[in-house]
Amino acid sequence: VLVEVLKDVTFRLAPATKEDALSMLDGIQAHEMLKGVRGGDAVSREALSDVIVKVSQLVSDFPEIVELDLNPVFATKNGAIAADVRIVVDFDYKPRPAPRSNDEIVTAMNRIMKPQAVAVIGASAEDGKIGNSVMKNLVNGGYKGEIYPIHPKASEILGYKAYKSVKDVPGVIDTAVFAIPAKFVAAALADCGEKKIPGAVLIPSGFAEAGAPELQAEIVEVGKKYNIRLMGPNIYGFYYTPANLCATFCTAYDVKGHAALSSQSGGIGMAIIGFSRSAKMGVSAIVGLGNKSDIDEDDLLAFFEQDPNTNLIAQHCEDLKDGRAFAEAAKRVSKKKPVIVLKAGRTSAGAKAASSHTGALAGNDKIYEDVLKQSGVIRARSLRQLLEFARGVPVLPTPKGENVVIITGAGGSGVLLSDAVVDNGLSLMTMPADLDAAFRKFIPPFGAAGNPVDITGGEPPITYVNTVKLGLSDDRIHALILGYWHTIVTPPMVFARNMVEVKKEMEAKGYVKPIVASLAGDVEVEEAAEYLYQNGIPAYAYSTELPVEVLGAKYKWARGAGLL
Template identity: 45%
Template sequence: MEKPRSSVVEQLRPLFRPRTVAVVGASRKPEKIGYQVVRNLMEGGFPRDRIFPINPYADEILGLKAYPSVKDVPEEVDLAVICVPARIVFDVVRDCGEKGVKAIAMITAGFGEVGNVEEERRLVELVRSYGMRLLGPNIVGVCDTVNRMNASFCQALPPPGDIAFITQSGALGIALVGWTIMERIGLSDLVSVGNKADVDDADLLEFFAHDPHTRAIALYIEGVKNGRRFFETARRVSKQKPIVALKAGRSERGAAAAASHTGALAGADRIYDAAFQQSGIIRAYTIDQLFDWCIALASQPPPRKRPVVIVTNGGGAGVMATDACADYGLALEDPPDDLKNVFRQYMPPFGSTRNPIDLTGMARRDEYYGAVLTALQHSWVGAVIVLYCHTAITTPREVADAILDAIRQAKVDKPVTVSFIGGAEADEASDYLRQNRVPCYPTPERAVAAMGALYRRAEYLGLLRD
């Protein structure tokens, strides 16, 4: 008989915020996953005295005392990371259950993904009989930047942040850790779901909906096992926090490839499209979009009015942004006359107040500050997109400071996205803006697309007023 189960949030807390971690299958051989997980836990910053390597043939691993069995650990174990051969998994799970382990992250493969469906069913039955939760099998592990826990074979933790990333592809998850470091994209957690034999996407959405460290949820999915439960959960969670999903397998061959390596039903893409819309999930089509949009959704309020104002110092950048507004359904209209009259104060006679507001290449810090502040404070404006092309007239950092000062001075709840176009200086200023919770992108189109995601969320929440 199964032990009674607490709420999903309580059940999964030991998985993502454990006080102690046992690595079952820890190894002294650097090429083994069991060695890499112990090393990564230590190098990631998880307390050394909270890590317990389990190996019956070793006294110590990487300077830590090793134990023959998880049952021999002298303290309570919140999380067991299992990386032993599949043939002994059942014995290890029984040991974990008898020890009182609360959650299992199972890296071991060889179950449902290779056709051993009955073995996987029995595994879940055994796990649940002890009141534990199982993530996996067939995962790369779990990364929690809140507690500096890298219980995976990803070599480094992602930068800390407020986006939870749930991925059905372990290899993609590993690759994207390096990418998030390079792009300076902060995550609260990275979760590889593997076969989703027990803990699934719906459980994870529920957990991160209540996680104070997470402001947006990014999903990479190829298919779901219980579509009704997943989309019902998503509909509820998306009212609290934004969810962006990159659904792969859109083509017929892509769907077949997804089914072959995950074992989950990929399904007709148009069905997913409709379900995403009904449940409030914002669908991305590229990795850039997935994270660009989460960054904006995690840091900016949803708009309340439709008119968008673009402020730029480059006509070409403004034209590209205008086309992108049409692509993403953003309302780009000429401002009312009173607003145009104020904008004229911040540009030479050959500037434009038609929207985009072209301050021209002569714009300095004060012109940017005045134009952005004017747009934010006017009641007609719903959102502002700021574009800056690096010129010799003013530095990217000066413009970044002008934008931040205008946002602080305006004291309004309106979203702002930014694009800085240029080289190393522009990139540094972009990073400075992101550190101050203003999403900044290297191209106008990406800044517009991120604003489009904010408007899609506002529409779903019913916030827009004409």
């Protein structure tokens, strides 16, 4: 009864491993009870975890079991036994069709994302039309492949020969971008099928999200019949910068990099574009998924996993169409590349909005929380976090251990940075006596060694230089958090240039560690923070939380990937 009232629950994807089961026992609020309280014996963790593993295997082996409930289970120091068991069986169970193989997914996704030829169905010469914007973005974005405008009457559009149907195009087409009303999509999609086009990018809205699930079901059936992979509908399209491909009606984007981002929402997609441009964060891809009638997050994970131009994947989603497929893909991919997820609809109000927005019911957030963690995914709590993690995590080198040290010129910043360290699951190093003495040589008597190392605000630039050098050169320290305070003695850009110089000098000697910085001061700290960021030190003006959150995200990935 208390479990149900307090919602003291934890989830894993079945079948659970022994490690999963033991982590579940530690994942409930009442876990201290299992260790024995008020003179009672501790229960057998071995026996309890064994029950979890075997039950999870049972429901995996017999998928016709819809529910299996053991309540109560009596656990003692000698074992664990179920006193009551309830099993619900679906006697009409039919196995789900086998999922596509990874090779099949990657083959299709490579042709869609890196096409040699693109058709624009609904291309237009008229400004203000979506088909016109798509054409302009393909041309002005610098795409070097073939472009085939499809229009029932025009002979040419923007200097390119137009065709009445994709079936009239003489060459092979890899991707068709749709910019026509929803009611015409199914027929045009069938033409694509007869032309053997492997991918369709469906920009139009007016499907499940607008109360027309029958239109969406129709295009899904056409896609299955002809084996066409569908991106969308109800999307802004996608960008793949290594190929200069802007298959979208949004603004063209040309800041190349190695972060791949996707969103289920067009508005969030535009925020990704704006932030990436403003922060000079290069991307390899930005993809809209919309209603996810077919292609979803796990298809993108399979593509980006093998894409040499991508080293981090960040995804915004409102629901997961196939949670198991996503979890399995994320578990595999996150071992090689960081996977960051912003799951919208965490609250009951958010979940209700998500269901009306995309025609999808957002799931229980605790399930997402636990299964994403089980899959090695870094979870972002806000759009800003998703974007900051996508920008900052690839900049930071992988730490070699858990010991974090704060060096600060402001005591107040040191306290807030310490709070942020705890909030983000990081470990403030207990300062050894010899290292404490070494730091004290550089700071005034009224400063404070220990951790944080408080050098005080009135110190000249050399104090920052000496203490940071010491922090980088001692192998017991694995990451540094810098708290800068704007003073006349050490102006912001003097601090920033010195820190970049020290970082480069120490890297040349083989000392490579993650460094993040929090800058407190007047407006000049903004320029200093940007200079630090562009030189490999994620730095934030006016925030003690963001730099530590970025460092925490790097640590979460490194732990999940088994690198620590």
